[in-house]
Amino acid sequence: MSVTGPHVLVTGSTRGIGAAIATALAGKGARVIGHGRAGAPAVLGADLADPEAAGQLWSRALEQLDGQIDVLINNAGVFEPAGIDLPDEDWDAAWSRTLQINLKAAADLSRLAVRHFLERPGGGRIVNVASRAAYRGDSPAHWHYAASKAGMVAMTKSIARGFAARDVLAYAVCPGFTLTGMADDYLASRGGAGLLADIPLGRVADPEEIATAVAFLALEAPASMTGAVLDINGASYVR
Numbered sequence: 166m167s168v169t170g171p172h173v174l175v176t177g178s179t180r181g182i183g184a185a186i187a188t189a190l191a192g193k194g195a196r197v198i199g200h201g202r203a204g205a206p207a208v209l210g211a212d213l214a215d216p217e218a219a220g221q222l223w224s225r226a227l228e229q230l231d232g233q234i235d236v237l238i239n240n241a242g243v244f245e246p247a248g249i250d251l252p253d254e255d256w257d258a259a260w261s262r263t264l265q266i267n268l269k270a271a272a273d274l275s276r277l278a279v280r281h282f283l284e285r286p287g288g289g290r291i292v293n294v295a296s297r298a299a300y301r302g303d304s305p306a307h308w309h310y311a312a313s314k315a316g317m318v319a320m321t322k323s324i325a326r327g328f329a330a331r332d333v334l335a336y337a338v339c340p341g342f343t344l345t346g347m348a349d350d351y352l353a354s355r356g357g358a359g360l361l362a363d364i365p366l367g368r369v370a371d372p373e374e375i376a377t378a379v380a381f382l383a384l385e386a387p388a389s390m391t392g393a394v395l396d397i398n399g400a401s402y403v404r
Contacts, residue, residue: 170194172230177241181345185372189380198226213241213266219273236383237278239271240294246306260309267313279333288332292382293321297341301402325392334391336382341398342369366399
């Protein structure tokens with residue numbers, strides 16, 4: 166880690182869970198570079214739907230952070246419906262876009278992070294923000310979202326198993342419904358009260374709750390926890 170505090174790249178950091186993560190990490194002394202809407206303070210713009218964007222984002226973040234990144238947090242994602250009755254072209258486009266943003270961009274960034282971590286003493290950490298859907302599945306219009314998040318969990322475990330001996334650690338969190346604009350739209354479209362009844366805690370999570378877990382994994386979790394996946398879903402799905 167840097168003597169001035171860990172250097173962290175957080176994708177999707179301009180709102181919701183990502184913004185809460187960036188705030189939590191900064192509060193613990195980390196130097197954070199975010200990604201999202203261009204023009205926000207300490208935020209790099211990049212459209213992760215573009216296959217070239219992840220590599221460009223990594224290079225720019227590395228430059229901004231004086232050539233050193235200690236922690237990568239893959240949080241950026243989309244949650245867009247794609248029902249089975251869509252025309253083939255639209256179905257294919259929805260799957261391609263979701264897998265590119267949610268999984269492939271995260272994989273590209275993780276690859277660059279692992280290579281960076283292996284080149285220096287001390288290794289580094291990756292924290293992936295997946296979803297309850299990785300284990301439980303999702304609605305009939307969100308197969309692609311569930312598949313992308315299941316892939317993220319599998320990727321996390323593979324990185325952990327493959328590189329732990331060289332001090333490269335990987336963790337994931339799997340939130341359920343969280344109080345963001347994305348979740349609000351989904352709850353409204355699916356009859357919110359009925360979905361809330363499926364959460365024993367009786368409410369959705371706050372972004373700050375997710376951020377607390379992510380910050381712990383990014384900065385404090387013991388190395389022996391590498392490969393761990395933490396559920397944060399109000400007991401709506403337990404394993």
